[in-house]
Amino acid sequence: MVLAREGRHGPVVHDASRTAYALGVRQGARVTDMRALFPALRVEPANEQADAADIAELTHWCRRWCPWVQADTHTDGAHGLLLDVTGSGHLFGGEPVMAGDIVTAFAALGLTARVALAPTIGSAWALARHGHTGQSVCPAADVAAALSPLGVAALRLDADTTTLLARLGLKTVAALMAVPRAALIRRFRQASAPSANPVLRLDQALGTVPEPLVAAERRLRARSMRKLAEPIADVEPVAHVLADLLDDLCGQLAERDLGARRLRLAGYRLDGGVSAVEVATSRASRDAGHLKRLFEGRLETLDPGSGFEVMTLEATGRQDLPAAQQNLAGNVDEELALSCLIDRLVARLGNGAVRKALLQGSHIPERAEVFVPASVSISGPVSSMILPDAIPAACTSSLSREEAMPLRLLFPAEDVEVLHAVPEGPPARFRWRRQNHIVVRSQGPGRIAPEWWREKSSARLRDYYRVEDKEGRRFWLYREGLPDDGRGGAPRWFIHGLDA
């Protein structure tokens, strides 16, 4: 039997059973070729993602033997686990016993394990995959001797390099070690990937070049659960359960110096369905009272059906939150109070409704200041942002740019009909939303050229006028384009802002 994956020209053999290997099936060979040789071959599709997920799971399971476990991803399709068992062998009665224990434990899972204990990652890899026995323990002194009879493929080299070495007549590690080192380095100086560089791989296997083992960090879930004696369907008992769950969860988070950014409350119904509600915070928090308020008004959206029998609360998004000291008055700081407010507003009104102004480097008014959701922290190119602190100082002069900005912007700018004395002059009267305004005073034009690096070539310039009508109301109008700029017909007028 073989497992097939999609290759460049149709399916290729991903892996094969031991019997198939014995018959002569090779990895990477085409399935059609193998079928021609062995008509009885049974082909199943390989599921590489599931394999990778299984390996990741096993990585955590292998922590029973040592704390540092890494999923081996050096070569395609070759899955393995690397364990750094330094100092943990004696817990199992010595390293050979431990190796036996590993084989037994994997056998209990229905898996065949080939185990090798060696001083380096490279030598253990070689002995586990290409060594003669299923399990072996190789002391530091014997590494070179143990590796010598193995083929060069045992050095974690890719297929091309292996072929190249074979053509050069270097078929075993011993042969490779016999070649003068300087010659090898010169021959493979172009090799960039470690798997194409036999010198590096040999050094790694022999331990002359260090190769650290990077253990995957175990991300424990922060979750609390309540199994309920009686199924509940009303909001009120759900709120009680939520309070319990929050206490649990916040305790878990506090132990690990974490704060929740996203919470998911899920109710498991009697009929097998799941109904969940999620809330998010703008800043990591493990304050049960605050988090509970975020759920206010959201619990009604849970659909209990015939009732929930189990409820879980999980922090799906987390962030480090070191324990903070209260100030002398026993209060939390102001910034925290503000972020709590934003959280509450976002929980009820939605993320898009609560926004803050972000100043950007542009002259076009609607682009110079944009509103972004207040719950996200702004991280962008600083060069394109004007530092907000610099502005109040700059605007003390009465002729500054901010003087000309209106208090309110209409978005988008609205069409107005305008009567003017001269085509390029200020408006004399205008009509906006079916009402006439007679312009008494006006100031302008303040010209803003189009941003040619962003806009189409047909974009027209804007001439802004601040006008005041008979009653003293102020408006901010602009004329788009000039009569003879050759970018369309007669210029149109827009109202863009209102002012106090």
Added chain:
Amino acid sequence: MDENRQSPDLSLVHDLPVHGLPVHDNGSAMRIEAGEAAPDMVFLPRPTTLVELFAGARDMSAIGFALAQVPRHGSVLWVQDRMSSLEAGYPHGRAITRFGGNPAQLIHVGARNCADALWTMEEGLRCRSLSCVIGEIWGDPRALDFTATKRLAMRAEQQGTPAFLIRFGAAANLSAARQRWRIASLPSVPHPYDDRAPGPPCWQAELFRARGLKPGTWMVHYDRTAHRLDFSAAIPDPAVVEAQRHRSSSGG
């Protein structure tokens, strides 16, 4: 006015009101002494309660009037219901710097309806770290009744945070706001350099209902350097106007 343009008289901008005195910051004395010793004395402390401002649909004078009373430092929560943002536009942070504000400390909330806007204002007034809450409601929605304003007023007083409820195109129904103003634009003060340009704004403020204050009508200017409102008599004394005109023409 031609001579005026040649040598602009800057004193005109801030020196206009002879009647009336600036709004003071000390919150203890909360009274109006009108018609007493020579000038009208207006002591208007910075509000720490709910102030309701009525304005016309296209008239942003109420916004300026509110911003002039917002403390200079601290975050501002600005709530708009959907209609007011559609009809009267969005607040523009960079212009707020004109009133001593900082756009980085502005939190804008676009509420779908009046009920959400009122809820947001109330939540904001519950938060200690805001220096001011500004709410805009368009027209006369049913959700904005006496109870709603009473809640806002009490929350604002409890927290000591000023709250401005700006009502565009609304009728002055029953309300528990501690100060109720009707604000309208007036033709602006002449521009110091350009007599055809709109100058510093000038508003007419009518206080028609207040607790502890005497109702009245004033002409109001914003004094930017001191960040305060200058109140002067709505109908200026002809002698004062004459004196000013004389001074401005002789200044050239």
